[in-house]
Amino acid sequence: MNEAIPFRQFVVKTAARCDLACDHCYVYELRDQSWREQPRVIADKTVGALGVWLRAHAERAGLSVLDVVLHGGEPLLAGPDRIDTIVRDLRAATAGVAELRFTVQTNGVRLDERFAEVFLAHRIRVGVSLDGDALAHDRHRRHADGRGSHAEVVRAIALLRRPRYRPLYGGLLCTIDLANDPVATYRELLGHAPPMIDLLLPHATWEFPPPGARPGETPYADWLIAVFDRWYGAPVRETRVRILEDLVDLVLGRPVPSEMLGLAPPGSVVIETDGTFEREDSLKATFDGAAATGLDVFRHDPATVLAAPAYAPANAALGASCRRCPVLDICGGGLRAHRYRPDTGFANPSVYCADLRALIDHVGARVRADVRALVAESGSRR
Numbered sequence: 001m002n003e004a005i006p007f008r009q010f011v012v013k014t015a016a017r018c019d020l021a022c023d024h025c026y027v028y029e030l031r032d033q034s035w036r037e038q039p040r041v042i043a044d045k046t047v048g049a050l051g052v053w054l055r056a057h058a059e060r061a062g063l064s065v066l067d068v069v070l071h072g073g074e075p076l077l078a079g080p081d082r083i084d085t086i087v088r089d090l091r092a093a094t095a096g097v098a099e100l101r102f103t104v105q106t107n108g109v110r111l112d113e114r115f116a117e118v119f120l121a122h123r124i125r126v127g128v129s130l131d132g133d134a135l136a137h138d139r140h141r142r143h144a145d146g147r148g149s150h151a152e153v154v155r156a157i158a159l160l161r162r163p164r165y166r167p168l169y170g171g172l173l174c175t176i177d178l179a180n181d182p183v184a185t186y187r188e189l190l191g192h193a194p195p196m197i198d199l200l201l202p203h204a205t206w207e208f209p210p211p212g213a214r215p216g217e218t219p220y221a222d223w224l225i226a227v228f229d230r231w232y233g234a235p236v237r238e239t240r241v242r243i244l245e246d247l248v249d250l251v252l253g254r255p256v257p258s259e260m261l262g263l264a265p266p267g268s269v270v271i272e273t274d275g276t277f278e279r280e281d282s283l284k285a286t287f288d289g290a291a292a293t294g295l296d297v298f299r300h301d302p303a304t305v306l307a308a309p310a311y312a313p314a315n316a317a318l319g320a321s322c323r324r325c326p327v328l329d330i331c332g333g334g335l336r337a338h339r340y341r342p343d344t345g346f347a348n349p350s351v352y353c354a355d356l357r358a359l360i361d362h363v364g365a366r367v368r369a370d371v372r373a374l375v376a377e378s379g380s381r382r
């Protein structure tokens with residue numbers, strides 16, 4: 001059996017609950033409800049077994065650096081002391097073999113100086129979820145009692161922008177909502193001076209299509225194209241926008257390890273609070289148990305996990321229309337979850353197919369025109 005390429009990124013669930021009840025959350029509000037069975041917070045013995053596993057994996061694969069994303073649920077529900085211990089234990093377990101680079105992805109609600117000091121001590125970079133201004137953000141990212149979280153999140157971002165913590169500020173993650181103007185949303189995010197912006201398509205499948213999708217229209221492409229034109233056409237690069245940078249790289253023929261675009265394997269794996277390995281979190285938008293693998297850090301060594309069918313490349317399951325698509329190298333069929341239909345599984349084009357194609361064609365035309373202009377300019381100087 002062929003092995004997957006060695007994992008380099010480990011999405012470690014430190015807490016399996018959340019203190020918000022966002023209506024677009026793929027973990028808690030969609031099809032897969034397996035989180036209800038998970039321990040609330042990762043236990044010491046699970047962290048210990050994970051450390052042993054990571055060490056064996058790095059040794060076996062000859063990897064000197066591993067990326068660890070502290071994730072959830074809301075990872076900060078574990079508390080600053082617990083996160084401090086988790087990071088110390090994992091670093092101690094892998095010492096002398098691999099450096100662990102940590103990031104944390106948080107909703108920001110609990111982020112305060114106590115957390116920030118722990119993150120500073122361990123050089124943990126912080127990504128915060130923010131959907132735009134108060135109206136945009138609080139439309140979806142609310143507490144269980146209906147209160148919006150925008151004010152708390154903005155306070156957390158202001159903390160990260162203080163000179164002491166600024167090196168920790170990793171960026172902002174925004175889920176696209178067609179109700180929000182694209183360029184106004186981009187400018188609102190830019191106002192928080194993020195080093196990186198992640199723009200996510202809302203999770204959707206052929207069974208549960210994207211909000212606002214209509215046959216013959218490409219509203220998500222239109223939204224992202226408006227941001228692309230503003231970002232790409234700016235006289236100076238204002239910030240990094242991951243999906244747009246990835247598209248430019250892919251158009252130029254550079255491989256991008258991504259779950260969202262291209263054909264290069266992302267090389268990442270999810271570890272739940274009970275120590276089970278899972279496939280990408282976005283599969284939780286498809287059906288109950290879609291992300292499960294039956295593997296865990298206690299009983300399954302790296303060779304077994306890497307050879308498991310669950311980690312076969314996502315593009316092995318591409319349908320015929322994707323395999324003959326002229327932009328397959330760039331699109332890759334999109335996110336696997338977005339290709340799901342209950343009757344045909346994942347062997348379908350993305351539910352965002354028309355949007356992806358329109359976006360790729362637009363970015364491709366613009367980037368290739370620039371390349372041609374550069375080549376012509378350098379030719380005329382000779």
Ligand code: SF4
Nearest residue numbers: 322325331333350353
């Ligand atoms: S999802 Fe659509 S655009 Fe993407 S590879 Fe498949 S057919 Fe092509």
